[in-house]
Amino acid sequence: MRKSGQITLVSISLVFTAFQKMYDQHNFFTIDFFIFTIIAWIVGYQYDKVHHFEKKVRASERSYKKLIDSLPDPVYILKDYKFLYVNHAAVSLTGAKNKEELIGRHILDFLVPEYHDRALERFKQINKEKRPVNTIEYKAKRLDGSTFFFEVSSMYIVIGGQEAVLSIGKDISERKEQTEQLLQKSEKLALLGQMAAGIAHEIRNPLTSIRGFIQLFKSGQNYPEYYDIVLSELDRINSIVSEFLVLAKPTAAVFIEKDVKNLVNDVITLFNTQSILNNVQIFVEFDSDLPMVMCEENQLKQVFLNLLKNAIEAMPKGGNIDVKVKQKEEGKISIQIIDQGMGIPENRISTLGEPFYTTKEKGTGLGLMTCYKIIDSHNGEIKITSVVEEGTTVEITLPTITQSLLGVS
Ligand SMILES: Nc1ncnc2c1ncn2[C@@H]1O[C@H](COP(=O)(O)OP(=O)(O)O)[C@@H](O)[C@H]1O
Ligand SMILES: [Mg+2]
Known part of the structure; x- marks a missing residue:
């Protein structure tokens, strides 16, 4: 002293x-x-x-x-939704050059729009209850626009006589990605198991006809006109098996230029038997001159497969499925899958895509979730509209090649 x-x-x-x-x-x-x-x-x-x-x-x-x-996790204080204090970890997480770049900025500038309501609701709760609230996950945005998943817990504080909210968080993108990959894998395995039954059917038909022809040839008579049929049946088996293998192969996310039309057609082939068994007809409609999309082929196929499967399952008594592939506005392609099934109640639409939400006895509730993830990773969107007892339309929008190349997507 x-x-x-x-x-x-x-x-x-x-x-x-x-x-x-x-x-x-x-x-x-x-x-x-x-x-x-x-x-x-x-x-x-x-x-x-x-x-x-x-x-x-x-x-x-x-x-x-x-x-x-110097804490390794981001810490920040908000006053009236604006940054009053940020630590070094928060600065580097948001991609800012220094603290000054963040101080005074609105928190919503750093969250993707879907999470805005959730965040505002939470701040109201913190200010009202004046106690720490549970951790919550946000999809957050860096200054350069790139996104990441952020887990955060917050509490009410008084600092310098002013009411504020102190938050501490963590970047959980990696953890989420790993869980997603696991889920995608298990969903894929479940799907492959279910598909196997359909594929067995698909192969048995051409096999039966080939067997018939061979028996005919064995009788000593020559029927050269049937050789081509036998060959085309063999080709068919071959293409079904290769299709199955493509789906079963582990997915390394390689994005290449593809024609969506071919992908859709390939997947529909897989459903031939299943749709006949279910009294379902699939109609396809393509715009001419469709632009290509940058995509991971197997993943997109998995999306079409899941959606067609849902459409078939929504029509236990049978019906029609329309698949329409169109060029939407400039730089966007839309793939619609329209069924005449039982539909989805309006209050359930927002639940779709949540893992394990299913109304089916043997459902996994992972199909739509996988679709959302995959389309999201392609910078696309899924929109589901439905009328109970009339049917459901699932529309996928994907950026086309010109847009992806320009880096707009
Ligand atoms: N085309 C559709 N028509 C009616 N309901 C649907 C349709 N697609 C999805 N759903 C509803 O969404 C739920 C979740 O679908 P999904 O994630 O594919 O899981 P699963 O098919 O295993 O139930 C389904 O159980 C069903 O209630
Ligand atoms: Mg499904």
């Missing part, structure tokens, strides 16, 4: 008394001299004490601030 207060006050008192004594020509060491000095010393002592603690508090404040600044 520094003693500057005591020294200063006692010295002033000494000088003052000395001056007075000299002037009055009195004895220097009188009783009031002692009283003055003691009072000066006590006041000085108290001043030094306060000063000392103030310094200590300031130093510990600084060390706390340093500690929070």
Whole structure:
């Protein structure tokens, strides 16, 4: 503890008394001299004490601030939805150059629009209940527009006499990606298992006809006109098996230029038997001159497969499915799958795509979720509209090659 207060006050008192004594020509060491000095010393002592603690508090404040600044997880304080404080981790997570670039910015600038309502609702809750709230996940946006998943917990605080919200979070993109990959894998396996039954059927028909022809040839008669039929039946088996293998292959996300028309047709081939068994007819309609899309072929096929499967399953008594592939506005292609099935109640539409939501006895509730993830990774969109007892339309919009190349998507 520094003693500057005591020294200063006692010295002033000494000088003052000395001056007075000299002037009055009195004895220097009188009783009031002692009283003055003691009072000066006590006041000085108290001043030094306060000063000392103030310094200590300031130093510990600084060390706390340093500690929070250097935490590996992003920490920030919001006042009226605007950044009042951010630590280093928050700065680097958002891709800002320094703290100043963030201070004063609105939090919603850093969340993708779908999450805005959720965030505002949460801030209201924090301000009302004035207690920490559970962690929540957001899809957040960096300054350069790239997105990441962010998990955050927040609490109400009072800082400098002002109400604010303190949050601490974590970038969980990697964790989410891993879970998604696992889910996609398990969904794919389930799908392949289910498809296997359909594929067995698909192969048995041409096999039966080939067997018939071979028996005919064995009888010694020559029927060259049937050779071509046998060959084309064999080709058919071959293409079904290759299709199945394409789907079963592990997916390395390689995006290449593809014609959506071919992908859709390939997938529809896989449904031939299943649709006949279910009394379903699939009609396809393509715009001429469709632009190409940048895509991961197997993943897109998986989307069409899931959607067609849902459409068939929605029509237990059979019906028609229309598949329409059109060029939408410039740079966008739309693939619609329209069924005449049972439809989806309006209040359920928003639940679609959540994992494990299913109304089917043997459903996985993972199909639509996988579709959403895949289309999202292609910078596309899925829109589902439905009327109960009339049918459902699922529309996928994908950016076409020109747009992807320009990096607009
Ligand atoms: N075309 C459709 N018509 C009616 N309901 C649908 C359709 N597509 C999806 N659904 C509803 O969405 C739910 C989730 O679908 P999905 O994620 O594919 O899982 P699953 O097919 O295993 O149930 C289905 O159980 C069904 O209730
Ligand atoms: Mg499904």
